[in-house]
Amino acid sequence: MAYERASDSGQRRSQEWTLAAETEYRFELDAGTSLAIKLLRGRAEIFGSELVEGKIYLFYEECKAAVFTWQGCTIEISQPSTEYISEETPMSAYANLHVAFEGMRVRALLDAQVTAHPEKATREDLEENRDGPHDAPRVLILGPENSGKTTITKILVNYATRAGQDWCPMLVNVDPGEGASMLPGTLLAAPISTPLQTSTPAHTLGSAATSAPSHISSNALLPLGYWYGHAETKRNPLLMDRLIRNLGGNIWDRWDTDLRGRASGLIVDTPSSFSTSSAANNEHRHNLIKACVDAFRINVILVVGHEKLNVEMQRMYGSRVTVVKIPKSGGVVELDSLYRARVHKYQMHSYMYGERVNPPLGLPSLADASPLTGYIIGGEQSTDLTLAPLSSVINFDDLSIWRIGEETMAPTSALPIGAARVVSEMQPLHIDPSLPGSGLYNAVLAILAPPHPDEVERYDEEILDLTVTGFVVVTALDIPNKRLTILSPNQGSLSGRTAILGSFEWQE
Numbered sequence: 001m002a003y004e005r006a007s008d009s010g011q012r013r014s015q016e017w018t019l020a021a022e023t024e025y026r027f028e029l030d031a032g033t034s035l036a037i038k039l040l041r042g043r044a045e046i047f048g049s050e051l052v053e054g055k056i057y058l059f060y061e062e063c064k065a066a067v068f069t070w071q072g073c074t075i076e077i078s079q080p081s082t083e084y085i086s087e088e089t090p091m092s093a094y095a096n097l098h099v100a101f102e103g104m105r106v107r108a109l110l111d112a113q114v115t116a117h118p119e120k121a122t123r124e125d126l127e128e129n130r131d132g133p134h135d136a137p138r139v140l141i142l143g144p145e146n147s148g149k150t151t152i153t154k155i156l157v158n159y160a161t162r163a164g165q166d167w168c169p170m171l172v173n174v175d176p177g178e179g180a181s182m183l184p185g186t187l188l189a190a191p192i193s194t195p196l197q198t199s200t201p202a203h204t205l206g207s208a209a210t211s212a213p214s215h216i217s218s219n220a221l222l223p224l225g226y227w228y229g230h231a232e233t234k235r236n237p238l239l240m241d242r243l244i245r246n247l248g249g250n251i252w253d254r255w256d257t258d259l260r261g262r263a264s265g266l267i268v269d270t271p272s273s274f275s276t277s278s279a280a281n282n283e284h285r286h287n288l289i290k291a292c293v294d295a296f297r298i299n300v301i302l303v304v305g306h307e308k309l310n311v312e313m314q315r316m317y318g319s320r321v322t323v324v325k326i327p328k329s330g331g332v333v334e335l336d337s338l339y340r341a342r343v344h345k346y347q348m349h350s351y352m353y354g355e356r357v358n359p360p361l362g363l364p365s366l367a368d369a370s371p372l373t374g375y376i377i378g379g380e381q382s383t384d385l386t387l388a389p390l391s392s393v394i395n396f397d398d399l400s401i402w403r404i405g406e407e408t409m410a411p412t413s414a415l416p417i418g419a420a421r422v423v424s425e426m427q428p429l430h431i432d433p434s435l436p437g438s439g440l441y442n443a444v445l446a447i448l449a450p451p452h453p454d455e456v457e458r459y460d461e462e463i464l465d466l467t468v469t470g471f472v473v474v475t476a477l478d479i480p481n482k483r484l485t486i487l488s489p490n491q492g493s494l495s496g497r498t499a500i501l502g503s504f505e506w507q508e
């Protein structure tokens with residue numbers, strides 16, 4: 001049984017909660033509030049990442065999460081928001097999945113080592129490997145809106161990194177509405193070697209080092225990202241398909257020489273549109289699921305609490321892929337579109353300005369916190385996580401700006417019979433900032449990696465296949481003088497770079 005003890009010290013109202021084994025303390029923060037949690041005794045974890053005893057963890061920006069314990073623990077909470085204890089969690093089911101995936105990883109690594117160096121294999125290795133080849137877990141997570149897909153991805157990745165085997169599973173996020181560890185509009189993959197932290201919905205899947213590399217936090221990710229540029233998959237499914245296949249190709253290239261990475265496998269978090277069936281989107285969602293299954297060579301599909309989708313996936317993929325229905329957690333919070341819009345703002349703000357956290361009332365500020373206990377924010381023990389973005393004025397010609405396909409792209413099937421599309425969904429269109437309606441004012445631009453250095457290797461649509469190196473925002477447009485004012489988190493020159501415009505805007 002969980003019990004609570006409240007203590008009032010001046011303005012500060014802290015509470016102690018003692019949690020029984022296999023229960024969790026769930027909390028939901030309101031806008032403008034923060035929460036501090038300290039593990040006093042026992043062991044506890046947040047979405048698979050363990051808490052260190054005695055450290056104060058800060059949560060902010062409307063974070064919603066849970067502290068779960070396998071064996072029981074006591075935690076101290078400051079200034080609670082909406083909170084409750086749940087004795088019913090699906091954690092055992094998720095842990096069983098992890099155990100199964102762990103077995104697959106171990107066998108896949110042995111397999112790869114025996115194949116690469118047969119001369120070094122012992123008789124036991126060969127015996128163990130007899131019924132191979134063994135595959136690493138390559139998992140696609142499907143489920144409707146607010147079913148907990150991202151949280152399950154995080155738990156499974158975190159458990160893999162804690163297994164003590166130096167696994168480095170690839171976390172793949174193909175939900176362009178989420179942004180994961182970069183910004184919304186991006187599809188990405190990142191190898192994960194230390195547990196992903198939870199502190200703000202602005203970085204549900206860790207934070208990337210693309211913002212200000214000189215200010216990198218020690219656990220920042222180095223993801224490989226492609227810019228899709230829109231929140232909704234239906235806006236340009238063909239582009240989604242291409243970027244998913246690009247991500248898959250890149251991962252497999254990387255794994256050519258990385259046996260342990262390949263054996264660690266991958267986990268793909270998907271948007272809810274992949275799982276929401278409607279007459280209008282059925283064709284594109286099936287195509288995108290297939291793109292994932294092919295590109296990432298998926299061998300396990302997890303369907304979160306949705307019987308019809310489970311049956312559908314069994315029918316479509318059951319002969320070659322293991323399809324498993326898994327329970328949804330009762331703790332998953334229903335997030336509405338206004339909340340998601342606020343999270344996009346938090347993400348943009350933190351990309352440019354870093355983290356600005358006010359600890360709950362009665363606790364010392366970040367600067368005054370003792371280094372011994374300190375605060376932990378997103379896995380960092382730090383007093384200053386703020387950034388100072390650079391506003392610079394550049395000439396129109398300095399940056400080559402493109403858009404992919406038309407601005408409002410009706411599906412080909414919606415065109416009048418006999419009408420041909422003038423611009424295809426995949427066609428890069430150069431943007432002239434001096435023309436009215438360029439859409440550049442307040443626009444978020446993705447800055448791309450340079451094209452192939454060898455002219456012979458270049459091709460028309462290369463721009464679609466270049467990865468993202470960072471993002472900037474156009475804050476002013478001076479057409480008479482042909483100049484743009486750009487806000488960027490770092491000082492790198494943009495001269496000669498290529499950028500893509502999507503449909504995201506941001507204003508402080």
Ligand SMILES: Nc1ncnc2c1ncn2[C@@H]1O[C@H](COP(=O)(O)OP(=O)(O)OP(=O)(O)O)[C@@H](O)[C@H]1O
Nearest residue numbers: 026064065066145146147148149150151331332333
């Ligand atoms: N056990 C839990 N206790 C408290 N909050 C939780 C719990 N599990 C998930 N949440 C919160 O619920 C919200 C929705 O969860 P999550 O983002 O994992 O769902 P999703 O299915 O990926 O959503 P989407 O609709 O964006 O695809 C998140 O804020 C998450 O932190």
